[in-house]
Amino acid sequence: MSKASSTNTKNKTYFISDLHLDPSQPHLFKLFHDFVEKIREDAETLYILGDLFEFWIGDDIIDLPIGKPYLPIIKQLRSLSDKGVKLYFIQGNRDFLIGKKFMKRIGGTLLPDHQVIDLYGNKILIMHGDTLCTDDKGYQLMRKIFRLWIVQKIYLSMSPLKRSQKAGQVRNKTKQSTKQKSEMIMDVNQLAVEKSIKSGGVSFLIHGHTHRPAEHDILINNEVKKRIVLGDWGEEWSYLEWNAEDKYTLNF
Ligand SMILES: [Mn+2]
Numbered sequence: 001m002s003k004a005s006s007t008n009t010k011n012k013t014y015f016i017s018d019l020h021l022d023p024s025q026p027h028l029f030k031l032f033h034d035f036v037e038k039i040r041e042d043a044e045t046l047y048i049l050g051d052l053f054e055f056w057i058g059d060d061i062i063d064l065p066i067g068k069p070y071l072p073i074i075k076q077l078r079s080l081s082d083k084g085v086k087l088y089f090i091q092g093n094r095d096f097l098i099g100k101k102f103m104k105r106i107g108g109t110l111l112p113d114h115q116v117i118d119l120y121g122n123k124i125l126i127m128h129g130d131t132l133c134t135d136d137k138g139y140q141l142m143r144k145i146f147r148l149w150i151v152q153k154i155y156l157s158m159s160p161l162k163r164s165q166k167a168g169q170v171r172n173k174t175k176q177s178t179k180q181k182s183e184m185i186m187d188v189n190q191l192a193v194e195k196s197i198k199s200g201g202v203s204f205l206i207h208g209h210t211h212r213p214a215e216h217d218i219l220i221n222n223e224v225k226k227r228i229v230l231g232d233w234g235e236e237w238s239y240l241e242w243n244a245e246d247k248y249t250l251n252f
Pocket of ligand 1: 018094
């Protein structure tokens with residue numbers, strides 16, 4: 001029996017998303033470092049629900065000079081898994097190229113886009129959340145194209161520098177089109193939310209992406225279901241904490 005389980009202090013599950021870590025924003029790296037230190041002793045599991053990075057151009061950069069700025073993050077996550085913390089990752093729209101190599105380095109597990117988990121007796125559906133924004137047709141089309149294996153294959157065959165440039169172009173384009181889109185279009189579609197909860201047969205839906213941290217009640221077949229939205233990181237941590245006594249708090 002490990003020391004951790006015999007002392008039974010590891011009894012919390014954490015959920016984070018939308019940190020948008022970017023080497024050009026050192027304060028976010030510091031925030032992440034401090035967060036890892038904070039959860040190190042009591043975390044049983046950490047779920048990262050996408051957009052850990054502002055952009056991720058492929059796992060091969062880990063061993064290249066261009067990937068060097070990311071090594072502290074990988075090291076910190078590794079230090080958690082080495083301590084027995086289970087790490088799970090769902091790709092976001094910024095870091096959907098995170099794959100097996102990255103997971104191997106951090107000692108984590110990549111989950112599919114939508115995953116039902118059992119957490120202290122609760123059935124919970126977790127996802128990044130972008131697939132719920134079905135009103136944003138332009139985005140959904142772009143998402144489909146970026147997820148085609150042939151598109152990814154062509155992209156990954158480019159040099160890291162070229163890939164960085166391309167990623168920058170896409171981000172600028174997205175920024176411009178986001179300005180023209182209404183707040184409504186960029187939020188989740190209520191029917192898509194209800195459909196997900198129903199088909200998953202879950203009591204909770206946890207996601208990020210919209211940067212609108214909140215807890216929503218949704219009435220489905222006369223039963224109250226919960227949609228918990230994780231927040232993005234700016235000046236502070238934003239996370240959901242769930243303990244073995246089945247209490248949860250959304251901190252943002
Ligand atoms: Mn996102």
